[in-house]
Amino acid sequence: MTSTRGGGAIRAAAILVLAAATPKPAAASALDVYYQRAVMSAADGRCRLFTPDIASALNTATAQARGAALRGGADAAAVALAASRAKASADRAPCASPDLATAAGRVRAAFDSYSRMLRLNLPGDTAAWRADRTLPIGGPVWRLAQTTTLGSAALTFGLTGQRGQAPQLTAMSDFGGGPEPYAARLLLRDQDRAPQPYLGIWRPAASAKVPLQLRTAPRPMNDIYQAGARGPADWRLLAHGQKSATTFGFPAAAIGAIGALDPREAIILEFIYSGPSGDFARKAYVEVGDFAAGQAFLNIARR
Numbered sequence: 001m002t003s004t005r006g007g008g009a010i011r012a013a014a015i016l017v018l019a020a021a022t023p024k025p026a027a028a029s030a031l032d033v034y035y036q037r038a039v040m041s042a043a044d045g046r047c048r049l050f051t052p053d054i055a056s057a058l059n060t061a062t063a064q065a066r067g068a069a070l071r072g073g074a075d076a077a078a079v080a081l082a083a084s085r086a087k088a089s090a091d092r093a094p095c096a097s098p099d100l101a102t103a104a105g106r107v108r109a110a111f112d113s114y115s116r117m118l119r120l121n122l123p124g125d126t127a128a129w130r131a132d133r134t135l136p137i138g139g140p141v142w143r144l145a146q147t148t149t150l151g152s153a154a155l156t157f158g159l160t161g162q163r164g165q166a167p168q169l170t171a172m173s174d175f176g177g178g179p180e181p182y183a184a185r186l187l188l189r190d191q192d193r194a195p196q197p198y199l200g201i202w203r204p205a206a207s208a209k210v211p212l213q214l215r216t217a218p219r220p221m222n223d224i225y226q227a228g229a230r231g232p233a234d235w236r237l238l239a240h241g242q243k244s245a246t247t248f249g250f251p252a253a254a255i256g257a258i259g260a261l262d263p264r265e266a267i268i269l270e271f272i273y274s275g276p277s278g279d280f281a282r283k284a285y286v287e288v289g290d291f292a293a294g295q296a297f298l299n300i301a302r303r
Helices: 004-020 030-047 052-071 076-092 098-115 204-209 253-259 291-298
Strands: 119-123 128-132 141-150 153-161 168-173 183-189 222-226 229-232 246-250 266-275 278-287
Touching: 030 052, 030 076, 030 098, 052 076, 052 098, 052 291, 119 291, 128 291, 141 278, 141 291, 153 278, 153 291, 168 183, 168 253, 183 246, 183 253, 222 253, 253 291
Parallel strands: none
Antiparallel strands: 119 128, 128 141, 141 153, 153 168, 168 246, 183 222, 183 266, 229 246, 266 278
């Protein structure tokens, strides 16, 4: 017998799931949409309702909704509570529930075309992640990338990859045609030492107006990942107008760590130069944004 409370949540998911397939739902709040997507994602995890590509598309949309809720001013504790409520609601609904079958059918209809997309733009407060799952044969491409600046030079950061190989966390720039750094490191909040993001000095609803450098943790609260590889960029990675550039590759462990951060946060890229008075560093800032949603999108099987 279907629980009344669980059935109510699943019926609500069936009603709102079509709205949940849109990037910016108008009728429901971002937190409501996140809850509905999370209900169906949790139900799929328990009952295996969807094919892997539909499940990955739903996971992408769920991560997008989480980011939208936080950037829209929802308290992080409220978002965590919504996730907990969603799992509890999904757990109460039997896998053979008619309500669950109805909601699952609507998810399939809503996300089938979404799962066929090969490219996706994921806007943030100050920048966007560009996701691409085409994976052409022949060399590396940007799979998930954000463009920022290092002084006057353009800097691209994200995941590069090619068919048959794991993604590589990469930073690339031509450094304005001037001196090039000999090393690089990535700094991001260590969630064991700093469980909460450093966002308390400003109202979350006003995050779009806050510079990225004010969204980072104090240096002692960061994990530091040293770049392990440096070399010339493959021509397929170059931005329009670039003739050459240098890439730095970072450890794979940093990929999951970035995806677990609050989407309003920023991470720091430090590039180390040799100077006449010793080494010095220049910094670039990358908005975390919907990095996790981009990762989920890349996991959708190509059709």
